[in-house]
Amino acid sequence: MGLxxxxxxxxxxxxxxxxxxxxxxxxxxxxxxxxxxNTILINTGIFLVFFYSYFYSDNDSQANKQIIRLLPFLVxxxxxxxxxxxxxxxxxxxxxxxxxxxxxxxxxxxxxxxYYLHSDDIGYVYSHITFELWGYREHPIYISLYxxxxxxxxxxxxxxxxxxxxxxxxxxxxxLFLTRKGNIISLLVVGVVAFVSRxxxxxxxxxxxxxxxxxxxxxxxxxxxxxxxxxRFQEVFIASEWKNPVSSTGIRNxxxxxxxxxxxxxxxxxxxxxxxxxxxxxxxIQLGYVSLTFVHQYNAHNQYLQTILSSGYLGxxxxxxxxxxxxxxxxxxxxxxxxxxxLYIVFCFAFESLLERQNGAIIAALFLxxxxxxxxxxxxxx
Numbered sequence: 013m014g015l016x017x018x019x020x021x022x023x024x025x026x027x028x029x030x031x032x033x034x035x036x037x038x039x040x041x042x043x044x045x046x047x048x049x050n051t052i053l054i055n056t057g058i059f060l061v062f063f064y065s066y067f068y069s070d071n072d073s074q075a076n077k078q079i080i081r082l083l084p085f086l087v088x089x090x091x092x093x094x095x096x097x098x099x100x101x102x103x104x105x106x107x108x109x110x111x112x113x114x115x116x117x118x119x120x121x122x123x124x125x126x127y128y129l130h131s132d133d134i135g136y137v138y139s140h141i142t143f144e145l146w147g148y149r150e151h152p153i154y155i156s157l158y159x160x161x162x163x164x165x166x167x168x169x170x171x172x173x174x175x176x177x178x179x180x181x182x183x184x185x186x187x188l189f190l191t192r193k194g195n196i197i198s199l200l201v202v203g204v205v206a207f208v209s210r211x212x213x214x215x216x217x218x219x220x221x222x223x224x225x226x227x228x229x230x231x232x233x234x235x236x237x238x239x240x241x242x243x244r245f246q247e248v249f250i251a252s253e254w255k256n257p258v259s260s261t262g263i264r265n266x267x268x269x270x271x272x273x274x275x276x277x278x279x280x281x282x283x284x285x286x287x288x289x290x291x292x293x294x295x296x297i298q299l300g301y302v303s304l305t306f307v308h309q310y311n312a313h314n315q316y317l318q319t320i321l322s323s324g325y326l327g328x329x330x331x332x333x334x335x336x337x338x339x340x341x342x343x344x345x346x347x348x349x350x351x352x353x354x355l356y357i358v359f360c361f362a363f364e365s366l367l368e369r370q371n372g373a374i375i376a377a378l379f380l381x382x383x384x385x386x387x388x389x390x391x392x393x394x
Contacts, residue, residue, distance in 0.1 A: 013028065014107045016111065016374070018114045018117050021147070021150065021371070025084075028088070028091070031091045031092075032087060032090075034095070035091045035092075035094035036094070038095070038096055052093050055089040056085065056086050056089050056090075059086040061319065062322055064323065065281065065285045065322045065323040070284065073286070074286035074287070078286060079285065082367065088381045089384075092385040101386075104382065108169075113179065115158055115159055116182045122145070122155075123186070125145055138190075151371075154366075154369065154372055157195060157375055159184075159195075160198065160360075164353050166179055166180045166183070167180070181229065193260075194363025195360060202356045206352055267292065267304070267313060270296060271314070271318075281324040282320060282323045283321055285322050288322055289309055289311065293305045311365040315365050315367055318365040335358060338380060339355075345386075346388075347383055347388065350383030353379050357376055
């Protein structure tokens with residue numbers, strides 16, 4: 013599973029196979045009393061939140077596709093719960109190492125591909141990365157999701173070496189180059205939370221080194237890409253861009269308003285898992301935003317609002333309850349890396365409907381359950 017970032021799109025779901033196989037095999041040697049059934053029941057609840065809305069969807073084809081994408085939330089809680097406790101710590105450490113290296117390699121692929129495009133049009137570059145990058149079909153939002161998690165793993169690794177520093181430079185450069193506002197903001201918020209909760213550990217030589225490194229990389233990105241990162245964020249503070257159906261910020265605000273209005277029209281159970289996109293498009297056309305339905309299909313760009321549209325406010329309450337359970341569990345376990353990655357994903361939910369696509373569902377289910385079932389003792393490891 014650590015190879016997830018560098019495996020082509022079509023092959024990613026198959027990476028879950030070995031975990032499922034080993035977990036089923038371990039049932040032969042595991043006492044059912046030692047399995048954390050409470051966490052299994054609660055975390056599979058994410059799948060059930062959307063599953064019940066499957067039955068009142070009119071668009072069966074879209075509902076079938078979406079429910080298949082959400083299967084990791086049904087499979088992975090059982091998979092991680094059955095991993096033998098004796099190997100969990102070492103296996104997860106190996107997974108972190110492979111995952112961060114895979115992210116670094118994928119970033120290099122992006123740089124090489126971008127170089128050979130020979131284009132100064134950053135929109136053109138992003139479009140090719142999304143649709144033409146050697147069969148990867150990776151949207152920059154999901155690439156940035158992997159990279160943000162990798163940066164957290166690298167920063168809070170207690171035993172840093174030269175490889176970690178090199179990976180940090182490569183991955184941060186790629187994250188800033190892709191300039192996904194939601195991912196960057198979420199990472200900054202997690203950084204603030206970490207700073208406030210562990211400020212005694214921050215005031216050391218590493219803080220100065222990494223701060224200097226980040227400023228150098230940021231300056232490099234601004235210089236070589238014609239100040240594009242500031243242009244992307246500048247839209248947020250210009251009122252005229254908020255209703256501009258051409259700019260990224262304008263499109264988001266228009267779609268968010270449409271989705272918020274729709275959520276109040278069917279508040280209890282929502283529109284059904286397969287019908288949300290059709291209803292969003294219909295309302296956009298009704299309001300005169302026909303151009304926003306031609307090429308792209310815009311979802312709510314907010315997982316919490318997307319959940320309301322699929323399963324109603326009832327679904328949102330259940331979803332938030334599951335998130336709260338995992339937050340409290342991670343807080344009590346004193347697993348800081350797990351808590352920061354959890355918070356990063358939760359904050360990213362506020363900017364993107366991450367569970368609407370295969371890669372977002374897999375990566376969220378993967379890291380949510382990895383830390384939820386990680387065995388703990390007084391020293392926080394085996």
